[in-house]
Amino acid sequence: MSEERLYLFTRFERFWHWSQAALIITLMFTGFAVHGSHSLISFQKAVEVHEIAAWLLIGLWVFAIFWHFTTGQWKHYVPSSWGQLPAIARYYAWGMMLGESHPYKVTVERKHNPMQRLAYLAVKLVINPLLWVSGLVYLFWGSLRGTLPVTLEQVATLHTLGAFMMLCFFIVHVYLASAGHTPTAHIKSMITGYEDKH
Numbered sequence: 001m002s003e004e005r006l007y008l009f010t011r012f013e014r015f016w017h018w019s020q021a022a023l024i025i026t027l028m029f030t031g032f033a034v035h036g037s038h039s040l041i042s043f044q045k046a047v048e049v050h051e052i053a054a055w056l057l058i059g060l061w062v063f064a065i066f067w068h069f070t071t072g073q074w075k076h077y078v079p080s081s082w083g084q085l086p087a088i089a090r091y092y093a094w095g096m097m098l099g100e101s102h103p104y105k106v107t108v109e110r111k112h113n114p115m116q117r118l119a120y121l122a123v124k125l126v127i128n129p130l131l132w133v134s135g136l137v138y139l140f141w142g143s144l145r146g147t148l149p150v151t152l153e154q155v156a157t158l159h160t161l162g163a164f165m166m167l168c169f170f171i172v173h174v175y176l177a178s179a180g181h182t183p184t185a186h187i188k189s190m191i192t193g194y195e196d197k198h
């Protein structure tokens with residue numbers, strides 16, 4: 001079997017990925033404490049940490065959006081190769097359990113398979129903006145009250161909906177991150193930047 005190393009993830013992309021992961025986990029943990037789903041930390045502490053992490057995440061996203069457009073990396077998220085989707089879905093459903101090889105061949109120019117492209121695009125265009133906008137409206141409700149055609153309960157419901165969507169993405173993402181040719185292959189490549197191609 002021939003093996004080749006591909007440099008897939010630049011230093012900024014790796015920094016962005018792991019700091020975003022840490023902030024999202026912090027926001028899920030504190031957000032669900034504010035929501036009343038657990039009481040592992042106090043409500044007051046959860047509110048304080050949630051607000052700090054939210055501002056850090058917003059700052060990170062501003063840099064990440066700039067990076068995507070200036071480096072042309074946004075092209076990796078444009079849906080393509082729709083025809084391969086059934087084969088990829090079949091592989092994730094049971095093919096990988098049978099030891100089959102991945103139907104999609106990664107290259108530096110096409111580093112995400114069609115299913116990843118759709119999932120990441122949905123995060124970038126639906127889940128993130130929903131959390132971001134509803135979170136900011138929630139945060140500035142004191143000044144915005146009466147200027148928008150929504151109630152605070154509706155804003156909180158939309159924000160919680162975004163949080164559950166992010167939680168679903170997170171669970172599937174972590175599961176599929178362990179589905180490389182070894183359980184840690186994809187995780188290592190997001191640390192070192194290099195992926196071993198088989």
Ligand code: HEM
Pocket residue numbers: 024027028030031032034035036046047048050051054055057058131132134135136138139156159160162163164166167
């Ligand atoms: C991106 C920027 C975000 C902003 C500006 C933001 C802002 C807020 C605000 C102001 C609250 C009300 C409590 C408080 O003052 O802390 C809140 C609650 C909450 N946040 Fe966020 N948040 C953001 C991201 C997230 C993320 C990424 C998640 C989880 C994936 C999340 C999950 C939650 C949950 C579950 C609640 C409780 C909602 C409720 O029951 O009322 N938030 N957020």
